[in-house]
Amino acid sequence: MINHHLYKKEGVNVAFSSKILEKVRLIIKRYPDGKQKSALLPILHIAQEESGGYLNVEIMDYVASLLEIQPIEVYEVATFYTMFNLEKTGTYLIEVCRTGPCAISGGEHILDYLEKKLNIKTGETTSDGLFTLKTTECLGACGNAPVMQVNTEYYEFLSNEKIDLILDTLKKMANGNKPEGSRWVEKF
Amino acid sequence: MGRKILTGLVTVPGIRSFPVYRGEGGYMSVEKALCEMTPIDIIKEVTKSGLRGRGGAGFPTGLKWSFLDRKPDKPHYLVCNADESEPGTFKDRFLMENMPHLLIEGLIISSFALGANTCYIYVRGEFKYIIGLLNKAIREAYENKFLGENILGTGYSLDIFVHPGAGAYICGEETALLESLKGKRGNPRIKPPFPAYKGLYDCPTVVNNVETIATVGPIIIMGGEEYASIGKGKSTGTKLISACGNINNPGVYEIELGLPVEDFIYSQEYCGGIRDGKRLKAVVAGGSSVPVLPADLILSTPQGQKRLITFESMQEGGFDSGTMLGSGGFIVYNEDQCMVRNTWNFTRFYRHESCGQCSPCREGTGWMEKVLYRIEHGKGKVSDIDLLVSVANKIEGNTICPLGDAAAWPVASAIRHFRHEFEYHIEHPEICNRMDHGKLIEQPAASIKYR
Ligand SMILES: Cc1cc2nc3c(=O)[nH]c(=O)nc-3n(C[C@H](O)[C@H](O)[C@H](O)COP(=O)(O)O)c2cc1C
Ligand code: SF4
Numbered sequence: 001m002i003n004h005h006l007y008k009k010e011g012v013n014v015a016f017s018s019k020i021l022e023k024v025r026l027i028i029k030r031y032p033d034g035k036q037k038s039a040l041l042p043i044l045h046i047a048q049e050e051s052g053g054y055l056n057v058e059i060m061d062y063v064a065s066l067l068e069i070q071p072i073e074v075y076e077v078a079t080f081y082t083m084f085n086l087e088k089t090g091t092y093l094i095e096v097c098r099t100g101p102c103a104i105s106g107g108e109h110i111l112d113y114l115e116k117k118l119n120i121k122t123g124e125t126t127s128d129g130l131f132t133l134k135t136t137e138c139l140g141a142c143g144n145a146p147v148m149q150v151n152t153e154y155y156e157f158l159s160n161e162k163i164d165l166i167l168d169t170l171k172k173m174a175n176g177n178k179p180e181g182s183r184w185v186e187k188f
Numbered sequence: 189m190g191r192k193i194l195t196g197l198v199t200v201p202g203i204r205s206f207p208v209y210r211g212e213g214g215y216m217s218v219e220k221a222l223c224e225m226t227p228i229d230i231i232k233e234v235t236k237s238g239l240r241g242r243g244g245a246g247f248p249t250g251l252k253w254s255f256l257d258r259k260p261d262k263p264h265y266l267v268c269n270a271d272e273s274e275p276g277t278f279k280d281r282f283l284m285e286n287m288p289h290l291l292i293e294g295l296i297i298s299s300f301a302l303g304a305n306t307c308y309i310y311v312r313g314e315f316k317y318i319i320g321l322l323n324k325a326i327r328e329a330y331e332n333k334f335l336g337e338n339i340l341g342t343g344y345s346l347d348i349f350v351h352p353g354a355g356a357y358i359c360g361e362e363t364a365l366l367e368s369l370k371g372k373r374g375n376p377r378i379k380p381p382f383p384a385y386k387g388l389y390d391c392p393t394v395v396n397n398v399e400t401i402a403t404v405g406p407i408i409i410m411g412g413e414e415y416a417s418i419g420k421g422k423s424t425g426t427k428l429i430s431a432c433g434n435i436n437n438p439g440v441y442e443i444e445l446g447l448p449v450e451d452f453i454y455s456q457e458y459c460g461g462i463r464d465g466k467r468l469k470a471v472v473a474g475g476s477s478v479p480v481l482p483a484d485l486i487l488s489t490p491q492g493q494k495r496l497i498t499f500e501s502m503q504e505g506g507f508d509s510g511t512m513l514g515s516g517g518f519i520v521y522n523e524d525q526c527m528v529r530n531t532w533n534f535t536r537f538y539r540h541e542s543c544g545q546c547s548p549c550r551e552g553t554g555w556m557e558k559v560l561y562r563i564e565h566g567k568g569k570v571s572d573i574d575l576l577v578s579v580a581n582k583i584e585g586n587t588i589c590p591l592g593d594a595a596a597w598p599v600a601s602a603i604r605h606f607r608h609e610f611e612y613h614i615e616h617p618e619i620c621n622r623m624d625h626g627k628l629i630e631q632p633a634a635s636i637k638y639r
């Protein structure tokens with residue numbers, strides 16, 4: 001048996017709402033006729049958000065059909081770019097910057113602290129499914145080190161106290177809706 | 189105080205919005221360029237200014253533009269490189285966040301000069317917030333008829349679109365960026381053909397950095413000659429330097445090229461000296477890809493002159509005792525930092541970001557990371573140091589794109605200037621248990637001159 005996430009269909013039906021389809025149409029129009037494949041990255045960002053923070057095979061196949069390209073063309077891109085998650089993550093994906101400038105400004109301690117506080121190792125998800133902890137490379141915010149990203153928002157100048165506050169707030173927000181204007185569809 | 193050509197207005201409240209920006213004289217450069225100048229005039233002016241690419245390589249912008257294949261049978265494209273993923277570099281984010289209209293102004297003039305009717309800004313995907321800001325500013329420019337059809341009644345039309353990346357450092361390399369823009373994996377390709385002949389969709393394309401483009405508007409207003417009078421020698425004008433690490437005031441600063449490194453690091457106007465009263469150990473001056481230099485060599489050249497922030501002065505001493513200005517990302521290390529740990533960290537970055545096409549880069553970065561991990565964690569052998577040098581030498585110059593060199597230089601330079609730290613790790617594995625063991629490394633009196 002091949003055991004690879006690209007072969008594991010989840011048997012879910014996916015389709016964008018008409019509002020999002022309209023947005024997709026506008027994004028495709030930014031590129032010349034016949035070059036609709038250029039819209040792949042922006043649309044995958046939207047697809048990932050729509051399917052709960054990761055890309056499953058069904059949604060990738062769906063995106064392929066929207067862009068009239070082969071599914072493999074979507075898979076090869078989704079596996080290349082680190083912002084696309086191919087597996088389910090917690091409600092909040094915490095990615096701590098581990099690169100030089102952050103590392104020498106306390107970033108390594110922040111990662112340590114998060115592991116202790118969440119009681120998981122880097123790469124794992126908490127048992128309540130709320131937090132996944134990962135590292136990432138330089139986020140282009142080194143002057144505000146240490147830096148981490150939660151889903152797509154930046155948190156900068158981190159300290160232990162600030163982490164406590166952020167985690168508390170996120171827990172409280174867990175069932176609420178995303179803040180207005182923070183979604184990809186709205187940014188495009 | 190140096191002149192602030194790009195950042196002079198950042199403190200004006202609301203400068204991000206069109207009306208405030210316009211009120212401060214914004215978009216006058218577009219009016220001047222489109223109504224009073226021909227594309228050739230603009231290219232001449234930019235050439236006269238001596239402006240050199242701010243993305244890392246420092247290639248003269250006017251010259252790059254003059255290479256564009258001007259045959260009218262294909263569309264031309266301008267692509268703005270806002271991928272900004274070089275560790276230590278965060279200046280383009282600062283510009284886009286604070287002065288989005290300055291960038292748009294530059295994009296309009298540059299596109300006009302290049303005969304491009306479509307322009308893409310390739311922004312790293314993590315900058316979602318910046319993408320929102322840019323799209324808002326672009327919308328305002330359309331509403332005020334500076335974008336779209338028939339701009340200012342000149343018959344010239346331009347569309348600007350923001351395109352998000354998705355977390356790949358390699359997409360900052362221009363040929364990889366263009367692949368990515370086509371919806372593919374970010375694999376660089378061999379040049380030539382250069383994008384000026386065969387770029388986006390095989391059409392003539394210019395790729396320029398955000399800061400480069402943002403400088404075009406001010407050059408049109410002040411004139412190329414005036415711009416060239418700022419700076420020193422072939423490093424004209426001002427440059428944004430992003431400073432981070434163990435300094436008192438991390439941030440983005442606009443300096444006149446030619447400022448001594450020492451003034452930059454120690455004056456209150458800029459970095460404000462080393463934090464917590466510590467001493468300076470080393471600086472990586474142009475983003476993680478350039479050779480690291482110890483305190484004495486970054487502050488003065490091997491000839492004992494003050495080292496200046498210019499393309500030339502940074503390179504003085506060649507690979508033995510010089511470095512490069514690169515993207516202008518200053519990473520400052522204090523005496524407590526471990527150079528082995530930092531080298532391992534950077535090498536892990538390059539291994540992670542290698543696109544995997546060339547074996548020297550794909551395998552070499554992995555080997556170097558493993559050996560460095562071993563040394564840093566107290567399991568190194570004496571022969572490992574020469575092994576690292578040998579791997580670095582074999583990557584350098586043998587790859588499709590410069591990421592291979594960028595991975596090799598930090599390793600080679602760290603060993604060149606801090607060999608004793610590598611040896612100390614191998615001889616004293618017991619210190620390696622602690623994450624912050626940098627301060628436990630004994631420094632032989634002659635080897636490092638702290639400042
Ligand atoms: C691995 C690698 C990463 C790069 N990353 C960037 C980047 O993030 N931003 C940038 O402007 N240029 C980057 N460059 C340089 C570009 O390839 C290109 O030279 C530059 O965008 C040209 O613009 P300029 O002439 O205005 O400097 C990178 C180059 C390499 C080899
Ligand atoms: S040098 Fe590295 S990143 Fe560049 S093309 Fe080769 S494998 Fe890819």
Ligand code: FES
Binds near residue numbers: 139
């Ligand atoms: S190193 Fe962490 S943001 Fe650059």
